[in-house]
Amino acid sequence: MTSRTPRDSRLRLVRAPRPRAEERGEARRDATRPLSAAPGAMSNRRTRRPAPRPPEGTPAPAELARSARACLADAARVARWADAALRPGPGRTGAAPDGKGTLSDATAERAAAELGLTPGQVRADWDTARLAGLIEVHGDSARPGWRLRAWDRDDTAVLRGWVALFDAWSLAHPAPEDLAPAAVAETVEAMPQVLSFLQLSAGPVPVPQLLDLLDQRVTELRTERCEIPYGPQPQPETVAPAEGPRDDAPLPALLDWALHGLAAVGALTYADGQATLTPLGSWAVWVKLEQICVAAQSPAGHIEQSAEDMLRGCARLRPNAARAEYRAWLAARTVGSAVTDLLTAARGEDALLRGLAFEALRVVGAPAEAEVRAVVDETPLRPYALLWLAEQEGADPEDVHLVLTREESTWLWVDTAAAVADHGEAQLLVRHLESAVQPTVPALLDEVRRVGHPRTVQVLVALAAAHPDPALAKAVRRAAFQVHTGGE
Numbered sequence: 394m395t396s397r398t399p400r401d402s403r404l405r406l407v408r409a410p411r412p413r414a415e416e417r418g419e420a421r422r423d424a425t426r427p428l429s430a431a432p433g434a435m436s437n438r439r440t441r442r443p444a445p446r447p448p449e450g451t452p453a454p455a456e457l458a459r460s461a462r463a464c465l466a467d468a469a470r471v472a473r474w475a476d477a478a479l480r481p482g483p484g485r486t487g488a489a490p491d492g493k494g495t496l497s498d499a500t501a502e503r504a505a506a507e508l509g510l511t512p513g514q515v516r517a518d519w520d521t522a523r524l525a526g527l528i529e530v531h532g533d534s535a536r537p538g539w540r541l542r543a544w545d546r547d548d549t550a551v552l553r554g555w556v557a558l559f560d561a562w563s564l565a566h567p568a569p570e571d572l573a574p575a576a577v578a579e580t581v582e583a584m585p586q587v588l589s590f591l592q593l594s595a596g597p598v599p600v601p602q603l604l605d606l607l608d609q610r611v612t613e614l615r616t617e618r619c620e621i622p623y624g625p626q627p628q629p630e631t632v633a634p635a636e637g638p639r640d641d642a643p644l645p646a647l648l649d650w651a652l653h654g655l656a657a658v659g660a661l662t663y664a665d666g667q668a669t670l671t672p673l674g675s676w677a678v679w680v681k682l683e684q685i686c687v688a689a690q691s692p693a694g695h696i697e698q699s700a701e702d703m704l705r706g707c708a709r710l711r712p713n714a715a716r717a718e719y720r721a722w723l724a725a726r727t728v729g730s731a732v733t734d735l736l737t738a739a740r741g742e743d744a745l746l747r748g749l750a751f752e753a754l755r756v757v758g759a760p761a762e763a764e765v766r767a768v769v770d771e772t773p774l775r776p777y778a779l780l781w782l783a784e785q786e787g788a789d790p791e792d793v794h795l796v797l798t799r800e801e802s803t804w805l806w807v808d809t810a811a812a813v814a815d816h817g818e819a820q821l822l823v824r825h826l827e828s829a830v831q832p833t834v835p836a837l838l839d840e841v842r843r844v845g846h847p848r849t850v851q852v853l854v855a856l857a858a859a860h861p862d863p864a865l866a867k868a869v870r871r872a873a874f875q876v877h878t879g880g881e
Contacts, residue, residue, distance in 0.1 A: 447679050450595075452672050458548035460673045461555035464659035467514075468521035469544055472528050474504055475519075476537045524561045525554040529763060539762045553760060558658050559677050566654030572647060580647040583610035584655075585681065588670070592678040597667040600648065607648050696725045700734035701741065704749040708816065719753040732761045739774055744848070745812035751777045759785060776805035800844055802830045803837075807846040814852055819859035826856065834865060838872040850877045 452460075462469070479500070496504070496519055501512040508515065522528045526538040543550035558565060568577040587606055591598055652663040660674030670678065698706070703722050707715040723731050732754065739750035754761050765781050768774045776797055783796040794802065806829050813822045831837035841849055853873035857866040 447676055451676050451679070454548050454552065457673055457676055458551045460659070460671070461551045462544070464555060464673070465521065465525055465527070465551075465558070467518045468525055468527055469541065470508065471504065471515060471518040472522040472537065472541050474508060475522075475528060476541065478504070478507070521558065521565055524565055525558045526760075527554060539759060543759075550759060555659070555673065556677055556680065559660055559674070562654045562658045562660065563651075566650075566657045568650050569646075572650065576647055577650075579611050579614055580607070580644075580651055582614060583607055584651050586610045587651075588655075588660075588674070588678050589682065591661065591668060591670045592675050592682075595675075597669045600652075600666050600668065603652075603668060604644060604648055608644055611644070696721055698722075699738075700731075700750070700753075701738040701746060704735075704738055704746045704753065707749060707753075708745060715749075715752070716756055719756040723753070723757060728757060728760045729764075732757060732764045736764060736768060736774070739777070740771070743812075743815065744808045745816050747773065747777060747808065748812060751781055754781060755784070772804070773808070776801045776808070799830060799840065803840045804844045804846055806830075806837075807841055807844065807849055807852055810852040810856065811846075811848040814855040819855075822856055822859045823861070826860070834868065838869065842872060842876050849873075 451457075496516055498512070501515045501519075504510070504515045504519075505512045510518075519528070525540065527541045527544070529536055529538045540550045540554040544554075563577075563581045584607075587603055587610070590603070590606055652661065652668050655661050655674070656663040659671060660677065661668050661670045700722075703718070707718050710718060726734075735750045735753050735757075739747045741747070754765060762782070762785060765778050769778045769782075771778075779796050779801065780793055783793045784790070788796065797805065806825075810822060810825055813825050826834075826837075829837045831840060838853075841853070846852075850873050853869050853876065857869040857873065860866045860869065
């Protein structure tokens with residue numbers, strides 16, 4: 394969560410609006426279907442890559458989701474209470490004035506009284522709900538996360554929420570103050586290897602064995618960071634030891650904290666000097682290892698490139714290969730930063746990148762919903778975002794274009810035509826003319842002029858140059874001239 398100074402000291406919980414086609418105007422069926430996403434004229438229908446199978450003995454997703462719901466039941470309860478009790482209105486209380494989404498004292502006490510909890514329990518459950526995506530905090534306001542809306546019906550949403558908490562275990566269970574921050578950071582960085590060992594062991598592992606492994610991994614991390622300059626070095630000065638926790642905090646205490654933290658989120662059990670991954674924890678470790686393997690098998694080698702460069706590289710790939718590259722690129726990044734980078738690329742002048750960015754966001758899926766919904770009011774991205782959201786909400790692929798008004802469909806048609814004109818063949822641009830929702834070319838040209846797309850003139854000039862019908866080409870050139878001069 395990004396810390397921002399709130400406009401006031403209260404946290405307002407608002408419902409995220411869900412756009413509906415009937416509220417946006419006269420979207421209608423037409424015998425000629427508009428393109429669903431740029432560069433739609435250049436790609437085939439999406440197909441799903443078979444998902445890799447988890448190790449034998451891993452419970453079914455429905456059973457894993459039941460375990461995740463049980464782990465997050467208290468957090469979901471507080472999130473639902475907040476959904477009902479903290480909607481906008483007079484007298485609502487909310488956040489403390491720290492801009493971090495922490496509950497104010499009055500709100501925590503009110504929730505505790507109504508839920509039969511202590512204020513401390515309410516705060517802990519609230520923090521867990523934020524880490525799991527059940528609540529989203531934006532400055533001085535909060536709203537139910539998409540996962541809360543899908544909590545009872547979507548096992549995938551539940552598992553993603555638990556994995557988000559699993560990734561943030563060190564935030565959900567902060568380290569004691571007497572442990573040095575540097576040593577804590579090293580332990581957090583080293584724990585994935587410890588978890589991998591637990592997963593491979595498939596059973597209880599004594600703590601001394603885990604301690605040896607943690608010691609080795611921390612030593613490796615320190616060796617990797619060691620930089621010894623060339624040449625003679627001055628003798629170190631004798632300095633009195635500083636007060637407070639040392640960087641070489643005892644590893645047993647650090648391991649004990651880490652194992653308790655992972656046990657608190659349901660990833661393992663820790664008792665009698667042994668640690669054992671739960672089925673949910675074992676599955677989560679496998680998911681993380683699979684992501685690393687996907688990233689290591691990038692077919693086109695774009696993992697370390699920026700979003701824009703990656704998308705440009707994928708433009709020349711076939712749809713299945715491009716989606717494999719998207720998955721590899723995404724696996725090497727956090728979801729939040731990847732979605733932000735893709736939307737930044739989509740805001741550029743290249744319409745082809747706009748369409749490809751939303752194809753990559755389709756690979757991200759539901760975790761990108763909040764960020765995509767936030768760009769609906771940006772004119773260049775609006776048609777793409779509305780189509781993406783409709784697909785996430787389960788719209789029929791054949792009818793998904795109905796969420797767009799005629800004006801939005803026309804804007805998308807021009808934007809797609811710009812991508813084709815810049816990167817495609819002339820014949821492809823001619824075929825793109827057939828995808829317009831308008832029944833006649835004059836009607837299309839009239840509406841194209843009205844939507845005010847910045848590439849309208851270039852698109853019409855390119856279409857006139859490519860079309861084999863002299864009369865139609867003349868009409869298109871005339872329209873381009875009128876748009877250019879502002880005439881009628």
